[in-house]
Amino acid sequence: MTKVPTSDWSLLYHQVREVISHGADIVRVAVKFPSDVENLTRLVKEFPQPIIADIHFNHKLAIEAIKAGVAGIRLNPGNISDESRIDEILKVVRDYNPDLVIRVGMNSGSIPDDLRNKDMSEALVQGALRYISILEDKNFFNIKVSLKSSDVATTIRANERFRNLSDYPLHLGVTATGDSLSGVIKSSIGIGYLLLHGIGDTIRVSLNADPVEEVKVGRKILSSLGLGGVDLVACPTCGRSLVDIKPIVQELSNLIENRPDLFSGITRIAVMGCEVNGPGEAREADLGVACGRGWGLIFAKGRAIRRVRFDDIISSIIEEAARIREEKNGFVRKGQTEII
Ligand code: SF4
Missing domain, CATH: 3.30.413.10 (Sulfite Reductase Hemoprotein, domain 1)
Known part of the structure; x- marks a missing residue:
């Protein structure tokens, strides 16, 4: 995921080019302001790799990102849950890009209010399943899911629970991992454990560092498990x-x-x-x-x-x-x- 303001084209272009040249297959970009959409459009035209728009709170930004041609959007059930807004998003998906993927991105930092008293891994799973059923009821099935916590064991438990209940693709990651060394260790344990148990389809390593370092660590996790590279x-x-x-x-x-x-x-x-x-x-x-x-x-x-x-x-x-x-x-x- 990029870490520069999406509104700064020069920084954004350079960072996306760098992460791709180091092996990133998919790039996620934060879309926080309406003014970010112009650069999102340029990015989609500039790079053949899938660009994913990361959206929180404002469903209008999801709509504009879809119109900009992104391959997928990440929605957070903790802050975009109003069904009429989801309807609006899905209408634009059908009109502009029926192949678009919606990632249901649950994060321990933004659990819906009514799930806060539950065990965190259970809350992550229930929040995702609830959102999935809303999308499925609206005949949308192009879904992937992420269940991230800053706690390694919670991340593992949540993804295991979810896999027992659903076949939707899982995007793996441990979030808010601390300093770089802690991040490498937590990500390697969390992502590595799940991949070794056959769980997970895409990964993102989160480090308090340049995203190129995240890509390098991710690549090393995969190669260490014999899942690509040397x-x-x-x-x-x-x-x-x-x-x-x-x-x-x-x-x-x-x-x-x-x-x-x-x-x-x-x-x-x-x-x-x-x-x-x-x-x-x-x-x-x-x-x-x-x-x-x-x-x-x-x-x-x-x-x-x-x-x-x-x-x-x-x-x-x-x-x-x-x-x-x-x-x-x-x-x-x-x-x-x-x-x-
Ligand atoms: S391979 Fe040889 S040098 Fe290397 S750790 Fe083993 S015994 Fe020591």
Whole structure:
């Protein structure tokens, strides 16, 4: 989600371009004032990625956002609940964009008054279900749901409860997570737990930081779970290691982030600091290296294939990634003999 005033085109354009270039698939933008709509229209024209308008309190802004061509709107049941207003919104959806998605976005900070005395996870679920039934009664089913709390356990419980009761897609996130480190930890636990249990369709990491950092963390959560991108694993090193593997890890991390094309089809790369436990982990990855003093043993798809100079480890991994890619694309690969 963008964090600059939507009314400032230069800031908005730059931020949206940055988050997309770092891997955001969907961008949500706060629409707080009627004057924001002009830039929303420009944004929709400028970027092919879905733009979602985040709306609170003012249903007229939802109507204008739909007319601006957004792919979806987020409505908060805690502050837009009047049925006649929902009718007005749905009429514009049908007239302008019948494919538009409405996200029912429940947040622990804006629970409807009559649910405040309930357990928070239950209140989130009930608030969402009630809103969904209003939309369904009006024959609208293009719905996704988010149930967010600043408490990790509440977020998990709410999403689990909801999944037991409904099949609508779930957008996951832990909200108001605190400082950046806390945010990374809370988001990783909350989102990671749910994804591992097969719950969740889209994610947003909320950090008190630049949204590019949120996208990077989100990408790492997905790659850590084998749900997209490259999972770069590195041993913590210990007294057995005779080399400093940090520069290799750093460079590979930069390449994975900025040149993902080099590693397409690769899901895991392992960089290990010694020849004792290193080979085992390196074998488990698509590509791996177990380092000794001044050299590295390169592994590809479970086999030790080459011993290279320490300075050539990165180029060797890139070369092997290209080989694996070629093989996947149907080119015949010359057989490689395992060297140990
Ligand atoms: S792989 Fe080797 S260097 Fe790394 S932590 Fe394990 S034993 Fe230590």
